[in-house]
Amino acid sequence: PHLAVVSLFISTGTFAHLKLPSISSPSLDxxxxxxxxxxxxxLNPLIYSLRNQELKAAVWTLMTGCF
Incomplete structure (x- = not known):
């Protein structure tokens, strides 16, 4: 789960530094x-809460639709 946060952090930083000046706009920035x-x-509180087995089971039930 932390890999997702780190990859999001690195990819947005990389894109911000490598984007062309011609596509720069205030809304994109x-x-x-x-x-x-x-x-x-x-995202960090969500990641830490997914370590809880009860919450993990509840999320699984919501995602699969099995009540």
Missing amino acids: LALSVLYSVVPPA
């Missing part, structure tokens, strides 16, 4: 900065 700075810390 804002979206990249949000992905880079807000999303990884927001």
